[in-house]
Amino acid sequence: xxxxxxxxxxxxxxxxxxxxxxxxxxxxxxxxxxxxxxxxxxxxxxxxxxxxxxxxxxxxxxxxxxxxxxxxxxxxxxxxxxxxxxxxxxxxxxxxxxxxxxxxxxxxxxxxxxxxxxxxxxxxxxxxxxxxxxxxxxxxxxxxxxxxxxxxxxxxxxxxxxxxxxxxxxxxxxxxxxxxxxxxxxxxxxxxxxxxxxxxxxxxxxxxxxxxxxxxxxxxxxxxxxxxxxxxxxxxxxxxxxxxxxxxxxxxxxxxxxxxxxxxxxxxxxxxxxxxxxxxxxxxxxxxxxxxxxxxxxxxxxxxxxxxxxxxxxxxxxxxxxxxxxxxxxxxxxxxxxxxxxxxxxxxxxxxxxxxxxxxxxxxxxxxxxxxxxxxxxxxxxxxxxxxxxxxxxxxxxxxxxxxxxxxxxxxxxxxxxxxxx
Amino acid sequence: xxxxxxxxxxxxxxxxxxxxxxxxxxxxxxxxxxxxxxxxxxxxxxxxxxxxxxxxxxxxxxxxxxxxxxxxxxxxxxxxxxxxxxxxxxxxxxxxxxxxxxxxxxxxxxxxxxxxxxxxxxxxxxxxxxxxxxxxxxxxxxxxxxxxxxxxxxxxxxxxxxxxxxxxxxxxxxxxxxxxxxxxxxxxxxxxxxxxxxxxxxxxxxxxxxxxxxxxxxxxxxxxxxxxxxxxxxxxxxxxxxxxxxxxxxxxxxxxxxxxxxxxxxxxxxxxxxxxxxxxxxxxxxxxxxxxxxxxxxxxxx
Numbered sequence: 001x002x003x004x005x006x007x008x009x010x011x012x013x014x015x016x017x018x019x020x021x022x023x024x025x026x027x028x029x030x031x032x033x034x035x036x037x038x039x040x041x042x043x044x045x046x047x048x049x050x051x052x053x054x055x056x057x058x059x060x061x062x063x064x065x066x067x068x069x070x071x072x073x074x075x076x077x078x079x080x081x082x083x084x085x086x087x088x089x090x091x092x093x094x095x096x097x098x099x100x101x102x103x104x105x106x107x108x109x110x111x112x113x114x115x116x117x118x119x120x121x122x123x124x125x126x127x128x129x130x131x132x133x134x135x136x137x138x139x140x141x142x143x144x145x146x147x148x149x150x151x152x153x154x155x156x157x158x159x160x161x162x163x164x165x166x167x168x169x170x171x172x173x174x175x176x177x178x179x180x181x182x183x184x185x186x187x188x189x190x191x192x193x194x195x196x197x198x199x200x201x202x203x204x205x206x207x208x209x210x211x212x213x214x215x216x217x218x219x220x221x222x223x224x225x226x227x228x229x230x231x232x233x234x235x236x237x238x239x240x241x242x243x244x245x246x247x248x249x250x251x252x253x254x255x256x257x258x259x260x261x262x263x264x265x266x267x268x269x270x271x272x273x274x275x276x277x278x279x280x281x282x283x284x285x286x287x288x289x290x291x292x293x294x295x296x297x298x299x300x301x302x303x304x305x306x307x308x309x310x311x312x313x314x315x316x317x318x319x320x321x322x323x324x325x326x327x328x329x330x331x332x333x334x335x336x337x338x339x340x341x342x343x344x345x346x347x348x349x350x351x352x353x354x355x356x357x358x359x360x361x362x363x364x365x366x367x368x369x370x371x372x373x374x375x376x377x378x379x380x381x382x383x384x385x386x387x388x389x390x391x392x393x394x395x396x397x398x399x400x401x402x403x404x405x406x407x408x409x410x411x412x413x414x415x416x417x418x419x420x421x422x
Numbered sequence: 423x424x425x426x427x428x429x430x431x432x433x434x435x436x437x438x439x440x441x442x443x444x445x446x447x448x449x450x451x452x453x454x455x456x457x458x459x460x461x462x463x464x465x466x467x468x469x470x471x472x473x474x475x476x477x478x479x480x481x482x483x484x485x486x487x488x489x490x491x492x493x494x495x496x497x498x499x500x501x502x503x504x505x506x507x508x509x510x511x512x513x514x515x516x517x518x519x520x521x522x523x524x525x526x527x528x529x530x531x532x533x534x535x536x537x538x539x540x541x542x543x544x545x546x547x548x549x550x551x552x553x554x555x556x557x558x559x560x561x562x563x564x565x566x567x568x569x570x571x572x573x574x575x576x577x578x579x580x581x582x583x584x585x586x587x588x589x590x591x592x593x594x595x596x597x598x599x600x601x602x603x604x605x606x607x608x609x610x611x612x613x614x615x616x617x618x619x620x621x622x623x624x625x626x627x628x629x630x631x632x633x634x635x636x637x638x639x640x641x642x643x644x645x646x647x648x649x650x651x652x653x654x655x656x657x658x659x660x661x662x663x664x665x666x667x668x669x670x671x672x673x674x675x676x677x678x679x680x681x682x683x684x685x686x687x688x689x690x691x692x693x694x695x696x697x698x699x700x701x702x703x704x705x706x707x708x709x710x711x712x713x714x715x716x717x718x719x720x721x722x723x724x
Contacts, residue, residue, distance in 0.1 A: 048550075049545075049550070049651075049652075050650075050651075050652055053545075053550035053651075054549075054550050054551045054552065057550060218695075219691060219695060220695055220696065222699070224656060225656070226643075226647045226653065226656050226657060227449055227452075227643075227646075227647065229445040229448055229449055229577075229688070230442070230445050230446070230449065230687045230688040230690070230691035230698075231691055232445070233441035233442055233444075233445045233572070233688065233691070234442075234691045234692055234695075236441055236572055237432060237435070237437070237438040237441055237442070237692065249552065250552030250648040250650050251648075253552055253554050253648040254554070254646065254647050254648040257554055257556070257557065257645070257646050257647075257648070258646045258647075260557065261557065261561075261565065261574035261576055261577065261646065262565055262572050262574055263564060263565055263572070279551065279552075283551070283552055283553065283554050283648070284554060285554055285555070285556025285557065286556060286557070286562070320551060
């Protein structure tokens with residue numbers, strides 16, 4: 001009887017153990033083994049060739065700071081982060097194709113999309129379709145996250161947003177306009193979606209905060225246009241009180257050099273929102289004095305030890321100075337890492353989305369040392385928005401003023417209502 | 423789209439007219455230098471050099487490096503032209519001469535491969551960063567004021583210099599022994615060879631001259647245009663429009679067509695800023711319909 005009982009027990013044990021092993025084999029166990037060995041692959045597409053290739057380079061160097069930190073600390077539950085990057089050449093169809101390839105062929109489990117606006121909208125739809133967690137790190141076009149039609153439950157943005165800059169810049173410029181009695185504005189912007197939307201939003205808020213301002217001349221050079229002479233003379237002929245431009249990158253460098261020949265910056269006040277990126281400021285051989293510019297990324301803004309440390313870590317791994325795209329890529333990566341820590345390395349899009357919505361992390365680029373991805377519209381807030389005036393020597397920007405987020409929130413809400421987004 | 427009031431207004435004011443006419447001239451003259459090289463190569467060698475913009479880029483980069491060491495703008499421009507010329511001869515001897523007389527698609531493929539390789543070489547040597555040479559100190563002067571309009575001294579200098587280079591090129595082709603030989607070789611190269619003249623050498627030199635013209639345009643423009651790999655592409659398209667309007671192979675045609683395009687751009691920025699490129703292509707289309715050979719070339723189209 002005793003023996004029989006024992007026999008049954010042993011059989012039961014074998015059955016249960018066998019079943020248990022089979023279940024583990026089919027479900028979790030190999031995954032645990034595999035997970036312990038395999039890195040978490042993050043798929044990144046960005047622009048690594050053409051006139052703005054430098055920006056793509058600074059994206060990779062920027063996120064490297066965050067990746068090195070987590071990997072040197074042992075990774076996420078033993079799993080390291082591995083970035084796999086591809087060059088989209090700034091083409092939307094290429095970015096979409098490469099994103100699918102990164103997931104299907106390279107085995108990327110999550111996506112950090114580092115494209116300009118055109119390609120970002122394409123990748124947004126791919127992420128929706130293949131259901132992979134994705135953070136957009138570069139596109140500033142407001143409607144990407146503000147418009148509910150574009151929103152995807154498992155996709156977020158960790159970048160500036162046009163409407164935030166327009167409110168911050170509008171308030172800043174309106175104070176200068178009032179002080180110096182600037183009424184007639186001219187604009188010069190690249191002729192594509194970003195240039196047109198940015199100029200319209202900026203002028204809308206400038207007029208709101210400083211009624212009586214009107215736009216007398218608008219000139220629209222093509223993106224990557226080699227010669228701006230006709231645009232510059234058109235601006236000179238119009239004799240405005242002030243100029244607003246959202247030209248960027250190499251285009252802005254060429255525009256400033258060519259406009260300096262005509263002494264344009266001596267004749268009226270100028271605002272260049274994209275001026276405050278270090279590679280631009282250092283590429284311009286003779287920076288005109290007293291041009292107002294947005295601080296895109298600056299090692300002294302905010303002037304904190306955390307920002308200084310980040311700058312030094314970045315420069316240790318890069319031969320190109322950091323840009324606006326660098327801090328945005330670093331920020332996207334940090335939100336991703338934080339989310340992965342919270343899910344224990346689980347890359348399920350809905351689990352990652354749940355912990356990312358409303359998540360607040362420490363950051364050298366945050367107004368109070370923190371930044372948040374807002375739950376309601378999946379976008380980044382509380383990052384530093386600042387404007388200053390050019391000086392001819394390093395650090396090139398002085399009299400920096402930071403925008404107040406309380407103002408931005410109020411006007412952003414109104415704007416969303418007007419656009420019927422809420 | 424069209425703002426004729428602004429246009430009439432502008433030409434009613436001397437300052438505006440001066441600004442737009444001189445800006446049209448400066449755009450036109452630099453374009454002329456590039457396009458004259460293109461048209462020269464086509465006129466004599468019957469090769470459409472799709473890689474022509476590359477020599478514009480190479481000239482600019484050579485000039486930039488020379489300027490770093492010497493700080494002499496004129497020497498940089500010379501080295502830019504020479505470098506582009508030598509690079510052009512290399513391209514002609516090693517690559518494009520192998521496909522002379524072959525299908526145009528073959529020439530296109532060779533040129534395209536060359537563009538990609540050279541762009542990558544530029545990236546390896548000078549990096550992907552945009553580079554600005556900066557305006558030379560001798561030209562950092564207040565702009566001339568003519569009837570209230572602004573003319574930067576550097577641009578006045580460039581207009582005159584481009585014109586001089588253009589005239590010298592025309593004289594070189596039409597009046598010198600070198601010019602006679604290449605023109606004769608273009609008509610009948612076996613006959614010229616039979617006279618004991620090394621035709622391939624002359625072809626290579628002519629190709630180099632064409633590339634040097636693109637190179638000097640890049641070098642002269644380097645102080646005001648940011649340098650990036652692939653910068654030759656934009657100017658190539660406009661150069662083709664110039665060559666089609668002026669007539670393939672005609673240098674005076676290229677001069678007039680380049681000035682027409684320059685003025686279209688500058689006047690267009692006042693009167694029809696959204697249709698500037700459209701109008702350039704429209705002019706090209708009209709010329710192709712009514713005079714397919716271009717304004718300055720007689721006979722039937724090639």
